[in-house]
Amino acid sequence: MNSDLLDLCSQEPIHIPGAIQSHGMLIVMDEKGIIHQCSANVEALTGISYTDILGGSVTLLNKALGKDHANNFLVELVSLSWHDGEFRPSNPYQVRIGREFFNVILSQSADNYLVDFEPQQSDLFQDPQNKVGASLSHMLADNELQSILENAVQQTRHIIGYQRVMIYKFHQDGHGEVIAEDREAELESWLGLHYPASDIPQQARELYKRNYTRLIANVHEQPISIVGLDPAPVDLSDSSLRAVSPVHIRYLKNMKVDSSFSVSIIVEGELWGLIACHNYSPRYINYRQRETAKLVGQVLSSCIAMRSQESQQKELLSFQAAVMEIVRSLQNTDNIADIVQACGANMLKTFDAVGFAFYFEGELYGFGDVPYEEQIALLSSKLASTHAAEIFATDQVSSDSLLADLAGTSFAGVMACQLSAELKDYLFLFREEKASVVRWAGKPDKIVEFDDKAQPFISPRNSFEQWLQEVKGYARPWSTTEQQIFIQIRDEINYAVARKVNELRKLNEKLREAYAELDSFAHTVSHDLKTPLTAIKAYAELIQRKSTENDVQGMAGKIKGSAEQLTKMVHTVLEYAKVGQKFVNKEHVEMSSLLWNIREHLLVSKLNEHLQLDILSTPPVEGDPILIFQVFLNVIENAVKYSHKVTRPIVSVEGTLDASHVVYRITDNGVGINAKQQEHIFGLFSRIGDLDSFEGSGVGLATVKKIMSRHGAQITVESQEGIGSTFILRFPRNSVA
Incomplete structure (x- = not known):
């Protein structure tokens, strides 16, 4: 109808x-x-x-x-x-x-x-009050609700x-x-x-x-009409007549x-x-x-x-056992991503569902049969902005405009619960369609007829002969108890997530303290090593001047060279340690002049006269100008160094914008980096390629990584050995245009 x-x-x-x-x-x-x-x-x-x-x-x-x-x-x-x-x-x-x-x-x-x-x-000749006591006793003689209902109709008819x-x-x-x-x-x-x-x-x-x-x-x-002085019809809602x-x-x-x-x-x-x-x-x-x-x-x-x-209490008790099992599995879960896998099977069994999904911080973690990530992301956003209630549940996806993206899928029932009012993180359960046949007392249609003024009125159906209808598009409805239990499980998952987040915070705090101690230690050791290294170098030079023997002269030269190399290494470690201790003074950094200054500096001391160093688009970033300069100098200098042996070395620097980041790509056509070396390239004292062919301390990229981390930024590399490398630097846009 x-x-x-x-x-x-x-x-x-x-x-x-x-x-x-x-x-x-x-x-x-x-x-x-x-x-x-x-x-x-x-x-x-x-x-x-x-x-x-x-x-x-x-x-x-x-x-x-x-x-x-x-x-x-x-x-x-x-x-x-x-x-x-x-x-x-x-x-x-x-x-x-x-x-x-x-x-x-x-x-x-x-x-x-x-x-x-x-x-x-009355047409009822016997007083029913004489029967009602015994009738109620008969009606309540059974504990099962269906039996009570059957007794009720018998006793009512008797009365x-x-x-x-x-x-x-x-x-x-x-x-x-x-x-x-x-x-x-x-x-x-x-x-x-x-x-x-x-x-x-x-x-x-x-x-x-x-x-x-x-x-x-x-x-x-x-019927008998009502007449009166007042033309307005009287409200007879409470009249027995x-x-x-x-x-x-x-x-x-x-x-x-x-x-x-x-x-x-x-x-x-x-x-x-x-x-x-x-x-x-x-x-x-x-x-x-x-x-x-x-x-x-x-x-x-x-x-x-x-x-x-x-019945609800009995259903609740049966659910509580499943809840306890889910809680135990959550307690043994080491990270947030594993929560769904830990309790997924129990969730599907407990709620007679086909899929369980956890949409957390823009990532989908699913168990069983769930919609695509894009569908769940859109649904989470819609629910967060339009559905104020603590829980959302429907047994007919096609009837709700919020679920338009799920129309045509195998999912007919959805229950969703928001982790907290401030976030778009959601738990979802999905049920499949359960087709059924309904026996109607006649085809459930009303007939529209028209009166002598052409106004429509409803005429009830004439036939009450049994009419069968196949009903599709519905899932088994979510009971009140199921919704209560889902909220309870949401709270347990919230607790588990909070516990893991707190553990990560504590671990990060300890790591920060450890890094600070390591920086302080590296700075102290590096500084203290300078004095004995200077003395070693001085004594080696003294031996070279005093001795006339070639062997002694040669050994003294090697001692001096090793001391100088060690001094350079101490200097780079000292610079690395200073990065961790330096206050990051963020400013709006115009990258064009910074990058052209680096280009001019590198072209003066170029190792290959055919070097082509291209500076393309240069969107600004937000950061400490000195540290940002150090990052780009290190990365571009590396690109020039590791490509100078090709016939026509080409290095390009290009910046772009996406929704939340300023992204710079520094690309060269040099020796490239194999997959194994890529895993360690940002580690301290890590070097690539033929160590005798390329000078370096192995500290530069580690310093870059540290500076990027202190800016909340990221650096990654894409490379193929023998073809070249691209270093990708991603800076948060924040207030940068």
Whole structure:
């Protein structure tokens, strides 16, 4: 049934029908007893024309009601019905009209009061109050909910004598299903049949939450119109005599039902279902008898609520064992990336899911069958920006615009939980489609017809013959308990993530302290080594000057050369140590002039006259100007050095921008670096290529790496031996344009 027809159903003003059922009489009066409206059958019951009482006092009816002329009992009943600011009438009050007794039932409607007069005489000859005690005992004789429901329909039918009694349960989408039934043997069973939500539309369900019983005594009698001085229709929501929607009357006639009676089943403040009673001849039961049936509904409501809580508690206990197993696996997980693998199998088993995903800091960690990373990234972003609730759960992906990217996939059910309100990190569970067949009581369509003014109205279906529908696109719904447990597991994963993050922070702090100590030690040792190395060099020079023997001269020369080499190494280590101790003063560094200065310096001392050193685009970076200069000088100088032996060495420097970084690529066509050497190239004293062919200390790139780390930047290398190398420097953009 399309949305336009549902709107048509929902717009029917069933609370202001402008009429009552024909078995009673209605008076609408204010708190002073002035009659504003009444049913048109007042004269037929009391002998007084409604034109004579409208606008007058309700005491005008006293004689017909067997009361003294001055008795203002109806106004007194209204006054007595107010308790602590709340209107709570003690219904019913009994009067006699002619030879027949009537129950007087009070209710409120805006600023006025409704006075329903209903016959005391009933088609139910035995007083059901004599049966209700034993019936309730029979009803509650079993612990299983389904058995209790089956007992309830049997005992309700025993009490009120209707030919068919059903428990009609509402599903989440508003449609109903007959889940228990007791009937006369010759009637066809309706057990297990489904009825569309439009059969009992939303506004009707709201009235069932307000009035716990609803009697339609005779579908064939014409309703009695309400007349009055006030043209506005009176709200009859709380009137027991309220007339029935013409659509519903026709619906019952199409079902061959002459009388119906319903008792609401309210669980935790919501309409869980109805005790729906049908009779195939007119049947009237009075107010007290309906109240007895209402007691059955209230006891059944409490019983369902209790059994539901017991079922949830049992389900919760079964989940707790799985939660403990997941917690144990999380405690043994060493890093965040392993969390999903550690508990994935348990998650799928516990939640009857096909996939479990953890989207954390822009990375997807999945177990089982999960969507693509791009789909989950987009879903996480949408949920974080639009879904404020702690948990998101659906059993029909195609019905939610948030999940448009999952349409057409095998996933029909999704449950998602955000790790924290500030982050877009999410846990996801996925369920596959579970196709099913629903047995409808007739094809669930309404027929649209048009009145003599060409206005559309709903005509109920004529056929209630069983109609089968294959339902696709749905997964098994996520229960309330499952959602609670998922949140609990989210909290455990949050705790595990926080624990790992704290461990990493502590480790990083220790590493920083160790590096600081190492820097201090290297600086001290390097500085202290300078003095003895200077002395060694001086003594070697002295030996060379004093000795005339060639062997001694040669050995002294070697001592001097080794001392000089060691002095250079000490100097480079000292420079490396200074990098760790130097304060990083970040500024906006214009790279063009910096790089052209380096180019000019290197071209002056070039080793190959054919060197081509290209400076291309030069976007600015943010950093310490001195340290940034040291980085680029080292890397470009290395590129020139390791390419000078080719015929035409070419070195290029090019900067680009991406979403979050300034990226520089320094490329040469030199000797290249093999895969094994690439693993250690940024280590202290690590050198590449033929050590006799290229000078160097092996400290330059280690220094570069350290400077980059202190800037929150990265340096990597891509290289092929014999072809050349590209060093890639990535600087955070921050406030750099």
